[in-house]
Amino acid sequence: MDYRKVVYEIEEKFLSPYACFSEKTKGRRFPITPQTVRTEFQRDRDRIVHSKSFRRLKHKTQVFLAPEGDHYRTRLTHTLEVSQIARVLSRTLRLNEDLTEAVSLGHDLGHTPFGHAGERALDAKMKNEGGFSHAAQSLRIVDVLEYDGKGMNLTFEVRDGILNHRRSGKPATLEGKVVCLSDQIAYLNHDVDDAIRGGVLSESDLPDAVRDAFGNTHGKRIDAMITDVISNSYGKNDVSMSAAAKSAMECFRSFMFGRVYSSSLAKSEEPKVEEMIDMLFDRLLANPSMLPEYIRALDASDKQKVCDYIATMSDTYLVRVFEEIFIPKGWAKV
Helix, strand or coil, X not given: CCCHHHHHHHHHHHCCCCCCCHHHCCCECCXXXXXXXXXXXXXXXXXXXXXXXXXXXXXXXCXXXXXXXXXXXXXXXXXHHHHHHHHHHHHHCCCCHHHHHHHHHHCCCCCCCCHHHHHHHHXXXXXHHXXXXXXXXXXXXXXXXXXXXXXXXXXXXXXXXXXXXXXXXXXXXXHHHHHHHHHHHHHHHHHHXXXXXXXXXXXXXXXXXXXXXXXXXXXXXXXXXXXXHHXXXXXXXXXXXXXXXXXHXXXXXXXXXXXXXXXXXXXXXXXXXXXXXXXXXXXXXXXXXXXXXXXXXXXCCHHXXXXXXXXXXXXXXXXXXXXXXXXXXXXXXX
């Protein structure tokens, strides 16, 4: 029996006519044999969860570099929070929850070690080759780099959602739009939470426009944002916030860039990160034999290969590789 048809029947009966139906996926770049239990979007979700690049997210910085404490967000916890918010929105709007979850879990796979500091450093090194974007690198991870250079061969809809999850992106599906909004809702709110925990902010520092629109606690703000998206999008062929909520979100975002993302605590160690990546990039470019075999075998320029290798690193692995190359080791005669 083809048990996928059970899922297809459920989707046909309950999903919005504007949802992306699993049976109607545009498919993969390379055909594979269908399974009798999981839909293609469910298979994509599982491929992402079981990938090395997903596991590495637990050791990649979100905002605060090398924080001393167990409760600050990492790129992995951010990804899980995005997925939770996106699933709530997708389910309530009667969209395809499996597609939404797959895009959510894969949207930040291409993030560099040490957050946006690492991204800026690689962008500078790659300026003559089109620059560097974590969204484009996330797509490169799933298309090329994962599975030791074989790629995950994901569906069109998941790949599109991953590439277009940034504010400037234009996802082809409503599920992709849900992830784009969920990413903004998640990072603004959990970054405030971390900033308060780190002593950068207090709850009362938030602008009145944000507090009036969304509330004065972490939970109230997320609930208000989710409710606004649902109220403004239900039954429509679009997913968006109301004009008033968009205005408050822009105020929120501007405040966070001014008070948190550019704060001395968040930025103090970033020059060290950028210098480490600059030095490591140049050394690897001059000595490509130091790259892993699957990276050396890629059909790409040497700069792209070095960029790919560094972008895959976790914070801890980058430091370890840097130390092995540049830090003298002690010795003793026995």
